[in-house]
Amino acid sequence: MKGTVFVLSGPAGSGKSTVRQRLMDKGLNFHYSVSDTTRKPREGEVNGVDYTFITKKQFEEGIKNGVYYEHANYTGEYYGTPVSQLLPYIESGVNVILEIEVDGAMQVKAKDKNAVLVMLLPPSYRVLEERLRGRGTESEEKILRRLNRAKDEIRLFDRYDYFLLNEDGKIDECVKQLQMIAETQQYKTKNNPDFPSKFLGI
Ligand code: 5GP
Numbered sequence: 001m002k003g004t005v006f007v008l009s010g011p012a013g014s015g016k017s018t019v020r021q022r023l024m025d026k027g028l029n030f031h032y033s034v035s036d037t038t039r040k041p042r043e044g045e046v047n048g049v050d051y052t053f054i055t056k057k058q059f060e061e062g063i064k065n066g067v068y069y070e071h072a073n074y075t076g077e078y079y080g081t082p083v084s085q086l087l088p089y090i091e092s093g094v095n096v097i098l099e100i101e102v103d104g105a106m107q108v109k110a111k112d113k114n115a116v117l118v119m120l121l122p123p124s125y126r127v128l129e130e131r132l133r134g135r136g137t138e139s140e141e142k143i144l145r146r147l148n149r150a151k152d153e154i155r156l157f158d159r160y161d162y163f164l165l166n167e168d169g170k171i172d173e174c175v176k177q178l179q180m181i182a183e184t185q186q187y188k189t190k191n192n193p194d195f196p197s198k199f200l201g202i
Pocket residue numbers: 009010011012016035036039070071072074079080081099100101102103104105
């Protein structure tokens with residue numbers, strides 16, 4: 001059986017990275033797709049682990065050369081999933097988790113009908129605002145751009161298969177729910193097209 005692509009989206013400040021990291025820590029059959037980006041590394045981010053940090057010129061070359069499975073421009077910077085982070089894993093039966101914004105998620109769904117799209121949200125817009133300001137890593141202008149972007153992203157809610165609410169202090173609940181969603185996929189009839197013939201021994 002091929003691996004499944006799991007897309008985790010949600011506004012900046014929804015807790016995506018923490019949820020994804022905790023899911024990965026459970027040692028399940030997941031590869032985390034490391035994206036390329038043109039934005040500058042934040043403190044503590046490691047090149048090749050959190051992102052592969054490249055220049056705009058390199059990214060644009062990559063687009064021309066078909067390096068990306070999907071890519072998007074998010075608040076003025078490029079972000080993209082290299083094909084090499086996805087297809088070889090799926091082909092060898094490993095699930096891949098992508099932590100990407102909505103435009104990229106739509107591109108993934110258009111290419112792979114079996115991809116599972118999950119939107120992670122904070123409990124309210126107000127909490128989102130508090131979390132973004134609390135991070136203290138971005139300028140006011142960047143925060144406002146991210147908040148506006150969050151509004152646009154939530155408008156695509158119904159294009160996603162599932163949504164999860166990341167309530168303050170209950171992140172492990174979220175991780176558990178995401179794990180359940182992941183585990184359920186193996187029982188989908190559409191993910192097991194060969195089952196009837198195997199069952200019948202033909
Ligand atoms: P940040 O700068 O906060 O790390 O990421 C900004 C946004 O870009 C987040 O919503 C993040 O999930 C998204 N993102 C990260 N990597 C990719 C990618 O490869 N493709 C797309 N489309 N979005 C990405």
